Amino acid sequence: MSMTDLLHAEDIKKAVGAFTAAESFDHKKFFQMVGLKKKSPDDVKKVFHILDKDKSGFIEEEELGFILKGFLPDARDLTTKETKTLLAAGDKDGDGKIGADAELKSCNNSPENSGCPSPSIPKANISMTPVQ
Numbered sequence: 001m002s003m004t005d006l007l008h009a010e011d012i013k014k015a016v017g018a019f020t021a022a023e024s025f026d027h028k029k030f031f032q033m034v035g036l037k038k039k040s041p042d043d044v045k046k047v048f049h050i051l052d053k054d055k056s057g058f059i060e061e062e063e064l065g066f067i068l069k070g071f072l073p074d075a076r077d078l079t080t081k082e083t084k085t086l087l088a089a090g091d092k093d094g095d096g097k098i099g100a101d102a103e104l105k106s107c108n109n110s111p112e113n114s115g116c117p118s119p120s121i122p123k124a125n126i127s128m129t130p131v132q
Ligand SMILES: [Ca+2]
Pocket: 052, 053, 054, 055, 056, 057, 058, 059, 060, 063
């Protein structure tokens, strides 16, 4: 599984190209430009796991610094400041890392910081579950 299996290579190029200047990175715009906002929670999770290089289940600060390279190998690294801003945006519980259900998820209008509903069980499964 690679990033271009999930997202269009053209979109990735455009998105990475839009933020080549240091301190210009805007994660919301970036995720929108690569097409993440249109992806299902499952696909967003797959993207997350690609970015989670050491498969810890979290994207830690050092992994965030290389986040653009996860999308496009010759992209730049984020600056320390950008990394910290991104971490602060995604790190809801303040543990210094981003979990799979945090910022990268494609929910746009969560009220305040209540978090988004977790990816739910597909409805088809619910209706097939026998009533206990
Ligand atoms: Ca990790």
